[in-house]
Amino acid sequence: MSALVTDDQIAAPDDLYQALVDAHEGLADAESRQMNARLILLLANHVGDLAVLQEAAAMVRASVLRDRPDA
Amino acid sequence: MAQVYEHPIFPFTAPPELLEGRVGAAPVCVVGAGPVGLAIAIDLAARGVQVVLVDDDETVSHGSRLICISKRTLEIFDRLGAGAGFAEKGVVWNKGRLFFGEDEVYSFDLLKEDGHQWPAFVNIQQYYAEDFLVRAAERLPNLNIRWKSAVVGVEPSSDHVRLTVETPEGRYDLDADYVVACDGASSFVRRTLGLEFEGRAFQDRFLITDVTMQAEFPSERWFWFEPPFHEGQSALLHKQPDSVWRIDLQLDQSADPEVEGREENVRPRIERMLGADAAFEIDWISLYTFRCRRLQRFTEGRIFFAGDSAHQVSPFGARGGNGGVQDADNLAWKLAAVLNGDAPDALLASYDAERIPASDENILNSSRSTDFMTPKSQAVRDIRDAVLALARDHGFARRMVNSGRLSVPAVLDGSPLNTPDVGAFNGPMRPGAAALDAPVVTADGTGWLLHQFSGDFTVLIYLGEANDGPPDGWLSTLPAMVNTLVIAPISGAGALGDAEGQLRERYDLKPGTVYLIRPDQHVAARTRVFSNVWLEGALARALGNGGETA
């Protein structure tokens, strides 16, 4: 059974997107990479459910692999 | 400065096989007198088995690989009569500290409660550990240690294994009913049988050194990620006896071991760590890449593999030697029971059934620690560094920081020797767990629970406050291989006292609760309602009789 919610849950999508962009404001590349990594970890802890994280990771991985030029 | 420890020389003496020019015979030949081979040879001999132990050298370990001896290993060595040296000489530690860059991010305590004879760890050089074990081995008349005796031929057959042994005075053959191969990571026995390891090799190099210095660091395990003195890498510091310190420094994958191993190149690295004016002598330098792998099976006919010959791990977590000693602990009583006619051959199959999952647990933990230290891509390094950075403020991230998950005894869950609980229990002492120690009040003072177990099976029964004795008739009907241990809140009338209630708490004891403990001190079964049928069934099962009988 799927535990990961992929339905649209976001009331203000533009605001959410902007929040992610703002988070990187003025950061150097290396800092931005840390921004992303720490954000993932913090949200993963908020979710707190390994199965959900694994499902999300598998879904994203499949989508990344689909974009490979030779896929 | 010379090392304080003087390596003893154990002389070669020509065995009867050479003097009389005949083929020898032994119920068990143990190959290799490292910590694992010594442990199993002592354990077997103490159980009455005639043992020949052969080693290709004439002294104990030269360098010191193993230094961290876990609580469980200390309990096993103590049972084998070698504990005193570790208590006197070893450096006790329970705490670890973790640094990221300049900052301490995390500290942990591996033994938060009192009421245990042994600490979480004792640090001691491998040569001392082997020395203490050799002394204990030498006290056993039925343990025949043969130094300068290398196994150079292995010929298995259906009812014995023929070993060819090379000595300074020539070769001889020895027919052993069983062989325990404890001949280390490059095991000759393994290679001769053509057995391959399965698992991973890590590319990163680690510089491992022992230095002698007077220093004020506490006896704790200190681990750094990306310290200022060793940029981008990790470092580990451990205290050992004789003012010796173990320093592990992670190097680049591209590091040239020949160049990096030169003292002139090692010295500046250590000076950066300890300060330019630190006075130290380098005792030992070694460069390693690590493997986490094991044999598919640890038993091949009449040959058992134990310790590094069966499996290897990276040292982060100290699971190599400590895991190997648990192999010895697991195999010795089984082999002795079969040789002494107390158990069917089937019991021996449980060695693989129990120790392969234990080995996998060690491999999994050690691999994950090594992976955490050596991120394989920039993205993985980003995540690793994010964990370290968040660890400063967040408990969840601290728990992900992995500089080694330190060795704890494997719980033999799923073992065919375990009997399911009768009644509801809480706490860690489920079937398969190694019995936890606790203080007890004895007739002549105080002692430790683990010392009260005999080498055989133990039935532990808990009486309530009234201490009005076990159920009628139960003592007279116990099978021969079983000893009884009666516990009560207050000692007396043959009962040991649990003065502080720690035993009751650790074992979730209630009046009438009974445990069956194996000869290796692992829990075989427990019940809230004792009956002879339960005991006979659990005992039969623990001896490899299938267990379906009860």
Ligand SMILES: Cc1cc2nc3c(=O)[nH]c(=O)nc-3n(C[C@H](O)[C@H](O)[C@H](O)COP(=O)(O)OP(=O)(O)OC[C@H]3O[C@@H](n4cnc5c(N)ncnc54)[C@H](O)[C@@H]3O)c2cc1C
């Ligand atoms: C840098 C480093 C640090 C480590 N730190 C720790 C630690 O802190 N704690 C821990 O638990 N583990 C540690 N380990 C792992 C530990 O050293 C090994 O797991 C342990 O030594 C294995 O013991 P063993 O008896 O199986 O094999 P070994 O110690 O390798 O002993 C094998 C013995 O067999 C003998 N032998 C070999 N071939 C033959 C032959 N053909 N005939 C006769 N004899 C033979 C050898 O001379 C030797 O005496 C560390 C390892 C490394 C590399």
